[in-house]
Amino acid sequence: MNDRRHDSRNQPRNPASRRPFAEDFSDGKLTEVHSQLAREKEEPQEGFATIPVFIVFVFCAFGFWAGVYLTRNSGDFSAATFDLDAVKVVADTGPKAFEPDAAKGEKLFAIQCASCHQATGLGQPGVYPPLAGSEWVAGDEARTIKIILAGMVGEVEVKGVTYNNNMPNVGAGLKDSQVANIATYVRQAWGNTSSPVMDTKVAEVRKSIGARGQYSAKELLSEHPITK
Numbered sequence: 001m002n003d004r005r006h007d008s009r010n011q012p013r014n015p016a017s018r019r020p021f022a023e024d025f026s027d028g029k030l031t032e033v034h035s036q037l038a039r040e041k042e043e044p045q046e047g048f049a050t051i052p053v054f055i056v057f058v059f060c061a062f063g064f065w066a067g068v069y070l071t072r073n074s075g076d077f078s079a080a081t082f083d084l085d086a087v088k089v090v091a092d093t094g095p096k097a098f099e100p101d102a103a104k105g106e107k108l109f110a111i112q113c114a115s116c117h118q119a120t121g122l123g124q125p126g127v128y129p130p131l132a133g134s135e136w137v138a139g140d141e142a143r144t145i146k147i148i149l150a151g152m153v154g155e156v157e158v159k160g161v162t163y164n165n166n167m168p169n170v171g172a173g174l175k176d177s178q179v180a181n182i183a184t185y186v187r188q189a190w191g192n193t194s195s196p197v198m199d200t201k202v203a204e205v206r207k208s209i210g211a212r213g214q215y216s217a218k219e220l221l222s223e224h225p226i227t228k
């Protein structure tokens with residue numbers, strides 16, 4: 001191995017490329033190499049060089065990022081942020097109590113109800129009754145809840161117009177809180193002005209009616225008369 005390397009240095013494969021040692025380091029050659037190196041160097045300058053715009057931009061971007069980071073993670077520079085006891089107090093309060101949320105109700109309505117009753121709450125003439133201004137949505141919240149949980153079938157008069165169709169038990173598969181939010185939304189959207197609905201009320205109604213078929217308008221009216 002060693003021998004071979006030694007050999008190849010002393011006997012180059014191409015004898016023409018071999019030059020006498022003295023010529024490689026002659027004065028002329030040295031000066032030429034030096035002047036080449038000198039040409040590739042930058043000219044010396046007086047004073048300070050200006051900072052490239054790119055670097056200035058990078059610094060500004062970093063400053064901006066740092067500002068955003070501090071705003072988000074400084075915890076208002078409050079010492080209590082790192083007070084473990086304070087954290088414990090928050091954790092001890094348990095899950096937040098339910099509050100009727102019409103905005104959540106609106107999203108659920110779009111998925112569960114709007115295909116028939118429309119996002120406008122106006123329904124479809126002769127097919128789907130309106131919820132906007134409907135006397136069935138106003139007043140006793142138990143009526144609204146029952147319709148959503150169990151559905152409704154047969155003849156029903158809404159705002160002076162008679163419908164005879166079929167609404168499935170859309171709410172049967174939804175959580176109490178979801179039904180409460182939908183009910184709150186339909187009772188307060190499109191100019192409706194009825195009270196919000198709590199999840200506990202939905203649970204209560206769900207338990208009282210059990211698993212059952214759709215309501216008729218007559219049955220609903222006998223349990224929750226419409227007061228005008």
Ligand code: HEC
Pocket residue numbers: 109112113114115116117127128129130131134135136137144147148152153154155156158163164165166167168170171182183186217
């Ligand atoms: C598949 C279509 C359909 C869907 C989905 C639907 N409904 Fe209905 N809904 C009807 C029909 C049809 C009636 C009238 C039933 C009848 O003729 O007895 C009705 C009646 C009602 C009524 C009583 C009448 C009135 O206009 O006020 C209310 C309140 C109501 N629906 C609310 C809802 C809510 C809230 C949802 C969503 C959770 C919903 N409906 C989903 C078709 C639907």
